[in-house]
Amino acid sequence: MRCYWDEEDTWFYFEVDAEGWVIRQIELEGPDLTPIAAASLEEWQQAHDAGRLNEYDSRFGITAELPVSEWEGHDPQQLTAERFEEVWKTARGQIAARSS
Template identity: 65%
Template sequence: MKHWFRSYWTEEDTWFYFEVDADGWVTRQVELQGPDEKAIAAASLAEWQAAQQAGTLADYESMFGGTAEVPLQEWEGHDPHVLTLDEFEGIWLAARAACREGSRNRATRGA
């Protein structure tokens, strides 16, 4: 069974939003940073793994970032605020769109 929550990390001025499976592994992760809550990550573990297998991991990470590499129960210092699936999905969709837009803007400036 999956569950969803968010946690604010003061030292990074970042909200982390997590979808976590029953074993504590992050299946989707969103990171919103700064006072304007700029989307800096909106990654899916399944997509990350597929990109790794396809040899396109660098492209995936440059657009969407990555997910936590340890089960959440191993993390210390997070103060979770429970979310519903609908609350998480709203943040997820907005962050994905922002990451895609940011990637397009980086590609346009680099051309």
């Protein structure tokens, strides 16, 4: 799904599991849809276990800490898995290019 936060001019894209927890999250900011985050919960946990959490957070960001059922004030738009993957691949590529 995706949601728009007009106060920050940011699109949030979410992949969630069956219980509503965010598995992957993308944040695109401004009119150019600049990727500012493309975080994976699994990667975040691996970085945490390896003691590299600060490095991961500063490069890719974090995922939402609450399941979507507890969110207030959002108006989600459904996405196909294919569309999420397209946006994910583009965002991760742009973030990786900036980090090189």
